[in-house]
Amino acid sequence: xxxxxxxxxxxxxxxxxxxxxxxxxxxxxxxxxxxxxxxxxxxxxxxxxxxxxxxxxxxxxxxxxxxxxxx
Numbered sequence: 001x002x003x004x005x006x007x008x009x010x011x012x013x014x015x016x017x018x019x020x021x022x023x024x025x026x027x028x029x030x031x032x033x034x035x036x037x038x039x040x041x042x043x044x045x046x047x048x049x050x051x052x053x054x055x056x057x058x059x060x061x062x063x064x065x066x067x068x069x070x071x
Contacts, residue, residue, distance in 0.1 A: 008016060024043055053061065 008019065011019065028041065028043065048058075051058065
């Protein structure tokens with residue numbers, strides 16, 4: 001744990017946020033101590049807060065991206 005704290009203290013704020021996101025991903029992937037994951041989580045909440053699209057516009061954009069990939 002001391003190594004983690006040492007490295008974390010040397011990172012710039014944006015890199016700290018990325019590290020935290022990755023740690024949360026790993027926690028979801030490998031589960032929490034003591035048992036199974038329970039239910040749906042909202043770990044993705046506020047991840048798109050800077051996107052200036054409505055949910056419908058975002059759905060249309062996602063469909064465009066899928067069409068581009070499949071071509």
